[in-house]
Amino acid sequence: MNSLRENADLLRLLGHPTRLAIIQRLAKGPQCVTDIQELLDVPQANVSQHLMALRSRRIVDYCEHGNLRCYYIARPNLAKLVMKFLVEECPVVERSPAEIKRLGSRARPVVPA
Amino acid sequence: MNSLRENADLLRLLGHPTRLAIIQRLAKGPQCVTDIQELLDVPQANVSQHLMALRSRRIVDYCEHGNLRCYYIARPNLAKLVMKFLVEECPVVERSPAEIKRLGSRARPVVPA
DNA sequence: AAGGAACATTCTAATACTCGAATACTGGAA
DNA sequence: TTCCAGTATTCGAGTATTAGAATGTTCCTT
Numbered sequence A, B: 001m002n003s004l005r006e007n008a009d010l011l012r013l014l015g016h017p018t019r020l021a022i023i024q025r026l027a028k029g030p031q032c033v034t035d036i037q038e039l040l041d042v043p044q045a046n047v048s049q050h051l052m053a054l055r056s057r058r059i060v061d062y063c064e065h066g067n068l069r070c071y072y073i074a075r076p077n078l079a080k081l082v083m084k085f086l087v088e089e090c091p092v093v094e095r096s097p098a099e100i101k102r103l104g105s106r107a108r109p110v111v112p113a
Numbered sequence C: 001a002a003g004g005a006a007c008a009t010t011c012t013a014a015t016a017c018t019c020g021a022a023t024a025c026t027g028g029a030a
Numbered sequence D: 001t002t003c004c005a006g007t008a009t010t011c012g013a014g015t016a017t018t019a020g021a022a023t024g025t026t027c028c029t030t
Helices: A004-014 A017-026 A033-040 A044-056 A076-087 A097-103 B004-014 B017-026 B033-040 B044-056 B076-087 B097-103
Strands: A060-065 A068-073 B060-065 B068-073
Touching: A004 A017, A004 A044, A004 B004, A004 B017, A004 B076, A017 A033, A017 A044, A017 A060, A017 A068, A017 A076, A017 B004, A033 A044, A033 A068, A044 A060, A060 B097, A068 A076, A076 B004, A076 B076, A097 B060, B004 B017, B004 B044, B017 B033, B017 B044, B017 B060, B017 B068, B017 B076, B033 B044, B033 B068, B044 B060, B068 B076
Parallel strands: none
Antiparallel strands: A060 A068, B060 B068
């Protein structure tokens, strides 16, 4: 059970198209930096920056293999949630004013001094 | 099926502690601004700003009732995902270097000109 | 009408984020 | 050794986000 602050930080970290694309890719299996870079068509340094950001929260991690760094998803549950988020339909549901009115009136009834 | 860009924007929008707290509250039922403000102990103007941000993506909406504005979750599926995210445990899963190595070597085998 | 409660809007300063450019580091092949 | 592929780091400028202060609007009550 994390604080809202921590969860918010995590969501904000996830909220970048390149980082989402990286997660999407790594969800299919480990991959080295150059391959990620070519897949996303983003400069290598920038990929590294985003990988560092993702690593800072342990969303991804890597293994060294020669001079390759094979990145992989370090928190599968989190990646799964993200994938679900990417796919999920979240349509707007209209609610009748009457229904809202019934539930949502002022809680504190103007307490005098 | 939205673009990564749109999804990233949405995640970034969700990635703020006050906005998460608002969503958390509204997930329990509609509520007017002053009640939200008192619950969160955040200045009213700031609450309004965050509500406006959430409304810009139709995450919340409101009904007018006198001079009250009863805000409510406009996309229940989305709110449900957010709540799940707040609760979910996403532990780091260690992977053996051998396992990663097996899967993650270089895809392009250095094609010469 | 007049006043106040409820809420929104605008502006601003501070802070945070992002990217590109340049450069550094490292291991393996030659 | 030397060189190169693969990757990381640092820095700076441009941009976006945020909170607070101040003020505006609207509706209700009296």
